[in-house]
Amino acid sequence: MTSAALELVHLKKTIGKKEIIKDLSLSIEPGEVFGFIGPNGAGKTTTIRMIVGLISITEGDVLIQGKSSKTSFKEAIQEVGAIVENPEMYPFMSGWQNVKHYARMMSGVTKERMQEVVELMGLEKAIHEKVGKYSLGMRQRLGIAQALLHKPSVLILDEPTNGLDPAGIREMRDHIRHLAKEQNVAIIISSHLLSEIEQMCDRIGIIKNGELITLQQVGETENDNLLHHLQVTPMNRAKQILHEHLQLEATALDGRLSFHCQKEFVPNIISKLVENHCAIYELTTAHDSLEDQFFELIGENTIE
Amino acid sequence: MSSMLKLIHNEQLKIYTKKSTWLMYLILAGLIFTFAFSVNYYGVPNEEYQVDNWQQVLQEENQNLEQEMKKDKFKTAYHSYIIEKNNYYLEHDIQPAAYDAWNFTGETSEIIIVVGLLSIIVAGGIVANEFRWGTIKLLLIRPIERSKILFSKYVAVLLFALYTLLFLFITAWITGAIFFGISEVDATIVKDATDGFRSVPLFKDILTNYSFPLVDLLMMTTLAFMISTVFRNSSLAIGVSLFLLMGGSSFVQMFADKDWVKYILFANTNLRQYTAGNTPFAEGMTLGFSLTVLIVYYVIFIVTSWIVFKKRDVAGQ
Numbered sequence: 001m002t003s004a005a006l007e008l009v010h011l012k013k014t015i016g017k018k019e020i021i022k023d024l025s026l027s028i029e030p031g032e033v034f035g036f037i038g039p040n041g042a043g044k045t046t047t048i049r050m051i052v053g054l055i056s057i058t059e060g061d062v063l064i065q066g067k068s069s070k071t072s073f074k075e076a077i078q079e080v081g082a083i084v085e086n087p088e089m090y091p092f093m094s095g096w097q098n099v100k101h102y103a104r105m106m107s108g109v110t111k112e113r114m115q116e117v118v119e120l121m122g123l124e125k126a127i128h129e130k131v132g133k134y135s136l137g138m139r140q141r142l143g144i145a146q147a148l149l150h151k152p153s154v155l156i157l158d159e160p161t162n163g164l165d166p167a168g169i170r171e172m173r174d175h176i177r178h179l180a181k182e183q184n185v186a187i188i189i190s191s192h193l194l195s196e197i198e199q200m201c202d203r204i205g206i207i208k209n210g211e212l213i214t215l216q217q218v219g220e221t222e223n224d225n226l227l228h229h230l231q232v233t234p235m236n237r238a239k240q241i242l243h244e245h246l247q248l249e250a251t252a253l254d255g256r257l258s259f260h261c262q263k264e265f266v267p268n269i270i271s272k273l274v275e276n277h278c279a280i281y282e283l284t285t286a287h288d289s290l291e292d293q294f295f296e297l298i299g300e301n302t303i304e
Numbered sequence: 305m306s307s308m309l310k311l312i313h314n315e316q317l318k319i320y321t322k323k324s325t326w327l328m329y330l331i332l333a334g335l336i337f338t339f340a341f342s343v344n345y346y347g348v349p350n351e352e353y354q355v356d357n358w359q360q361v362l363q364e365e366n367q368n369l370e371q372e373m374k375k376d377k378f379k380t381a382y383h384s385y386i387i388e389k390n391n392y393y394l395e396h397d398i399q400p401a402a403y404d405a406w407n408f409t410g411e412t413s414e415i416i417i418v419v420g421l422l423s424i425i426v427a428g429g430i431v432a433n434e435f436r437w438g439t440i441k442l443l444l445i446r447p448i449e450r451s452k453i454l455f456s457k458y459v460a461v462l463l464f465a466l467y468t469l470l471f472l473f474i475t476a477w478i479t480g481a482i483f484f485g486i487s488e489v490d491a492t493i494v495k496d497a498t499d500g501f502r503s504v505p506l507f508k509d510i511l512t513n514y515s516f517p518l519v520d521l522l523m524m525t526t527l528a529f530m531i532s533t534v535f536r537n538s539s540l541a542i543g544v545s546l547f548l549l550m551g552g553s554s555f556v557q558m559f560a561d562k563d564w565v566k567y568i569l570f571a572n573t574n575l576r577q578y579t580a581g582n583t584p585f586a587e588g589m590t591l592g593f594s595l596t597v598l599i600v601y602y603v604i605f606i607v608t609s610w611i612v613f614k615k616r617d618v619a620g621q
């Protein structure tokens with residue numbers, strides 16, 4: 001038995017002669033937030049459609065809490081809440097009528113729970129208006145509310161940030177971290193914008209042309225030699241001190257000193273500089289942006 | 305509530321939350337009213353016979369008609385029909401019954417074709433619209449088999465047809481009562497058949513008028529449902545089904561001399577051809593034959609819908 005909340009086992013999808021997903025394997029733990037990143041046409045939505053049973057699996061399997069979505073679809077999908085591509089709802093019904101509609105399709109969703117998810121997504125005021133009048137962001141929020149209704153243990157969000165304003169993205173980030181940490185929900189979020197979801201993910205998978213080309217933990221590791229920028233006066237003395245006492249080679253650039261060192265050295269550096277009467281205005285750590293790596297990895301996006 | 309009842313409830317809510325559905329009922333009510341108004345305007349049938357000396361009225365009418373026939377030969381056919389009918393009343397000593405809400409209700413069975421039209425519109429949209437709106441995705445990612453979801457949709461369509469039929473019946477009766485008043489239901493009316501006139505209970509006449517068109521209604525609605533499911537296109541489903549509902553019988557008439565025509569659906573939907581006084585559409589056709597043909601078509605429509613819906617990959621339009 002596996003402990004993974006969601007497991008993709010050698011997943012393949014062929015439509016016509018075209019191989020859209022080529023042997024995708026992946027495992028996501030309970031409480032983990034997984035970022036599924038890829039350029040247009042990479043196969044993110046196709047993978048998600050297979051996970052939720054909207055399209056058939058050509059080869060391989062999807063296991064949700066250990067249950068195969070091929071052989072026991074009902075039991076497997078029970079654990080899943082999802083939005084797939086655009087947040088489409090019935091435009092002629094109110095937000096509340098839409099929520100009730102989906103609540104009727106699952107067992108054990110109480111009225112209190114419905115109100116709870118509506119409040120969680122900040123839709124209390126608009127919920128009795130017709131969805132046809134909603135903005136894209138409001139529909140996105142309603143879509144997420146709908147996905148959370150039955151307290152799923154696996155949450156799948158296909159481009160949930162699409163249409164959300166910065167405040168909305170920030171709120172969503174908080175909800176997602178909360179769901180993962182407090183309720184142990186496994187979450188997959190797809191996006192083409194790494195920067196938007198990087199901060200809410202524990203792990204990132206990059207997909208291109210139907211293949212998972214890299215899997216990476218988010219957040220620095222302690223022993224990395226990170227780039228630091230130091231704003232300090234006098235600069236020359238500081239540079240000398242770094243060289244003599246700490247064996248660090250710094251370069252002066254734009255009125256700042258830049259150098260590489262491990263995180264644990266930082267307090268030491270600061271106290272040495274202060275002892276020697278250098279005035280420190282700012283010390284920043286430059287994270288090697290995943291975004292840069294992302295572009296390096298995927299190169300130019302030529303849609304196959 | 306069981307999960308299936310909840311699904312059917314959902315589907316009905318979606319039908320009746322849309323304004324266009326209510327517009328349909330408004331149009332239907334308008335049609336019934338216009339019908340009643342024109343009956344009233346052109347003279348309420350049998351009104352002149354509601355007197356004690358009705359026999360005399362009938363006889364005088366016959367004499368007048370005969371006089372006219374002598375002057376104008378072209379009127380012969382229709383006039384002799386009325387004379388025969390009048391004579392039937394006189395011979396059997398039946399006073400022509402007063403026209404009332406029940407008679408009117410029986411005649412509005414002509415409007416059942418409009419109920420068919422509305423049911424086709426609903427059936428044609430019920431699956432296709434979910435694809436058009438994109439809501440099919442959120443509908444199918446539930447712990448419910450696809451076949452159950454399709455079943456709930458089909459039941460909702462049939463219920464819509466039933467409610468609309470009831471609406472027609474009740475509205476017609478109320479409108480009839482307002483325009484023509486209410487007399488006894490157990491009245492009899494005189495109808496012509498190929499073998500002469502006969503007197504039938506009004507109640508039975510209304511019932512037959514309302515039941516025979518149901519075959520067409522069920523078959524065409526199911527066809528629209530199938531096209532909607534297979535092609536995910538409501539206009540196509542509505543267009544094809546309506547065309548066949550209206551033109552199906554002319555099509556079989558056109559090929560009436562061909563051998564294969566009796567296997568065509570529309571040669572079999574009118575079961576009235578097997579009632580007394582009528583002749584079947586083609587030689588060798590029996591009620592059993594038609595029922596078998598109908599069942600075969602029905603099963604094909606249903607099985608095709610279910611197979612396609614269950615197997616379909618729900619990916620982009």
Ligand SMILES: Nc1ncnc2c1ncn2[C@@H]1O[C@H](COP(=O)(O)OP(=O)(O)OP(=O)(O)O)[C@@H](O)[C@H]1O
Nearest residue numbers: 015020039040041042043044045046047192619620
């Ligand atoms: N029904 C289909 N028939 C044929 N090809 C398809 C079908 N659906 C998707 N594809 C192809 O599959 C590939 C992956 O599409 P998919 O929608 O999964 O990409 P995506 O990663 O979600 O892209 P985006 O970021 O634009 O949403 C594309 O090349 C697309 O052309």
Ligand SMILES: [Mg+2]
Nearest residue numbers: 044045046085
């Ligand atoms: Mg996509």
